[in-house]
Amino acid sequence: MSYLVFARKWRPQTFSEVAAQEHITVTLQNAIASGRAGHAYLFSGPRGVGKTTTARILAKGLNCEKGPTPDPCLVCPSCLQITAGTHLDVLEIDGASNRGIDEIRDLREKARYAAAGGGYKVYIIDEVHMLTKEAFNALLKTLEEPPEKVVFIFATTEPRKVPATILSRCQRFDFRRIPFRVMADYISTEAAGEGITVSRDALGLVCRASGGSMRDALSLMDQLVSFAGRDITSETVSKLLGLVESDLLAGIARAILTANPSTALDLLEEASLRGYSIEEFNEAFSLFVRNMMLAATGAEKGIVDLSEGEMDLVRSCVAGVPDIAVLNVLRIMAAASAQIREGADPRITIEGALLTASRLSSVFDLSHLPQVKVSPPAAAVPREEAASIEITTAVAPPAATPLPEGSQTEIPRAAQGPDDSKRVRENEDIKEIAGLFDLIPEPGGEGVRGEP
Ligand SMILES: [Zn+2]
Known part of the structure; x- marks a missing residue:
């Protein structure tokens, strides 16, 4: 099925139809209505937000048989010709392909003559920042002594590349992204x-x-x-x-935060089976974790452009999770991205990062989360008693398996269990892995950067 329903239909023909740029369209309408249209305009802003469209509507407003009018009729020959792009006095020039001095000199020559239809000559130069220095200089001479009834409308996505001498002679309008x-x-x-x-x-x-x-x-x-x-x-x-679906990202985030590295890696594999590259996954997951962090810290205002469904997913991932745990996952993913940029193998790095992040979550007490896999011995001990075991083992470790010096105070609560020597070794492993990512968690809750 070949359909061009949307793009073709969206051609605003009047100022009021231009979406989300009222700060500009209203000003332009007022200028036309009061007979104070300028000689030169600079329309800056991202692509596809209505710059050229607004330029054409301005041309119509100036040249409409009922005008100059802020509300062009759209049915007179002049309006129809501008819509069709055939109006003799309304010229659209692509600055990228007509960037030299000869084109601009030619334009200057023609601008001297009055409009054939007796109305305004309107030059719309798109991507004006692409003009050469010489072309800008030639243009400047015209702008310094603008001919009667000639209007220049420059459109650009990069206003900073337009010389200040040109900018200072233009009325500048900054178009916004469409909300x-x-x-x-x-x-x-x-x-x-x-x-x-x-x-x-x-x-x-x-x-x-x-x-x-x-x-x-x-x-x-x-x-x-x-x-x-x-x-x-x-x-x-x-x-x-090629976007990675949010449910997949949420699944991985939950697996990490509930210390299920194998689930996280399975889901990574699932993403790759669905055709996503490791880079796409990494970008999407890092963004997802960033949104989680904002949600966890109550800074949801910083989360833009998520649907309600996706927002719910993000919130569900951080419910009951300490923000420091989310922050650490974010830092691990950021470190992994940096390593990939420096040439590390993307797949191995991301797998390592997911594994590290999953292991680190065990440093935090997240056992109350619904999906956590509580290890059987620890689960058998009521919470208050577990706390007392912590004290006991810290004071008197089993003689057969002495703890490394100083490690007693570093055993996080969540890592406590009857087989403490194993736990301690795991804890050391975690620290070693974390060190690779330039990240050492403090059991008290604060993450600190390790030595490089
Ligand atoms: Zn008209």
Whole structure:
């Protein structure tokens, strides 16, 4: 099925249809209404948020037969020609492919002559930052003495690359990323109108993947419809984008925090069976753990663009977990990422990191979590008695298996059990592994960095 439902339909024709840029569209409408349109505008902002669209609407507003008007009629020959891209006096120039001085000189020459239709000449230069230095200089001369009824609209994703001399002669408008909610509302309304079902989680993934670009979100929706038909689930989106599904990430996080390294590694294998690369997994998991940390510390405001379903998953992973435990997992994953960047084998590093993180969780008392595997001997002892064993063994370790010097005070509570010598050895192993990741946990709860 080939469908271009979304991208083609989303072509705002009036200022009020431009999503989420009211701070700009209202100002432009007022300028036209009061006859104070500028000679040069700089529209900056991320791709796909409405810069060129707004430029075309401005051109229509200036050249509409009913205008200049803040509400172009859209049906007069001038409006229709601008929509079709055939208007003789409204020229769109791609700054990336017309970046030289000759093109700009040519443009300057033509700008001297009055518009054929008696209205405004509008030059829309997209990706203006791509122009050469000489081209900018040529342009500057025109901007210094702008011809009557000529309007330049420069669009750029990188305003910092535009020379200050040019910037100072432009009215600058910074376009925003389209907020998640606005985008989600728009897409779900359009989808419903077309009889396409999009699950909330799928919608969340689409909006997040678009990075705030409406154009990207809509072309992604078109791809999804071609790929999966009229029923779009988060699984479909994940497959198309190579995103690792949240439930898988949550499963791994829970396995780690409940000291189930084998489950964590099984799920990593599952991710790879589903076609995700280790790099994709690492990126997604690190982000997931970051969100967990924010949730654990009550700083949920920092979590952006998660659907309610995903947010619930994140919260469920940290319920009852000390934030320091989550922080340590985050640090282990960050250390693993750094090692991979330095050339370590990604798969081995990530497996090692998951294992380390799982083992470290035993340092914290997480035994109350539902999925924890409590080792039988410890479980047989009531909690208060376990505490007394801790004191006893610390004072008098079995003579046959002397503890390493100074280790008594370092045995964390959760590692206590009848076979203390084994526990101590495990604890030392954990510290050794943790040392590899530049991370030594303190049983008291504070994580401290080890010596490099
Ligand atoms: Zn018109």
